Amino acid sequence: xxxxxxxxxxxxxxxxxxxxxxxxxxxxxxxxxxxxxxxxxxxxxxxxxxxxxxxxxxxxxxxxxxxxxxxxxxxxxxxxxxxxxxxxxxxxxxxxxxxxxxxxx
Numbered sequence: 659x660x661x662x663x664x665x666x667x668x669x670x671x672x673x674x675x676x677x678x679x680x681x682x683x684x685x686x687x688x689x690x691x692x693x694x695x696x697x698x699x700x701x702x703x704x705x706x707x708x709x710x711x712x713x714x715x716x717x718x719x720x721x722x723x724x725x726x727x728x729x730x731x732x733x734x735x736x737x738x739x740x741x742x743x744x745x746x747x748x749x750x751x752x753x754x755x756x757x758x759x760x761x762x763x
Contacts, residue, residue: 671699673714673731682706688718689746695719696743697731698750715743 669685683699690696697718700708716731734740 670702671731673699673701683714684708686713687747687750689743689750691742691746696734696746697729698747713747715740715747 671683671685673681673683675681681701683701686698686700688695688697695718697716699714699716701712701714702708715734717734718729718731720729721727734743
């Protein structure tokens with residue numbers, strides 16, 4: 659039996675695109691890169707699925723004085739910053755796969 663069977667209640671967030679379209683995204687993880695937090699999101703279609711495996715990254719911040727306040731997501735505006743986040747996310751995925759392999763033994 660898996661660790662937690664109730665992972666169906668994954669955290670999600672709605673992102674409003676520039677054209678006004680609202681996309682529901684599953685939160686994959688929050689990663690820390692060079693003094694900033696970033697959130698990795700998996701955009702879902704109307705069926706709650708992601709066919710192409712595309713992942714979206716945003717700069718992520720919370721108000722430390724008010725944990726109930728909505729977190730703020732900001733666009734990553736430099737290619738260099740994007741690449742660092744993507745590299746950290748790839749490392750995160752590698753660690754997840756490694757953990758899964760260890761659990762199977």
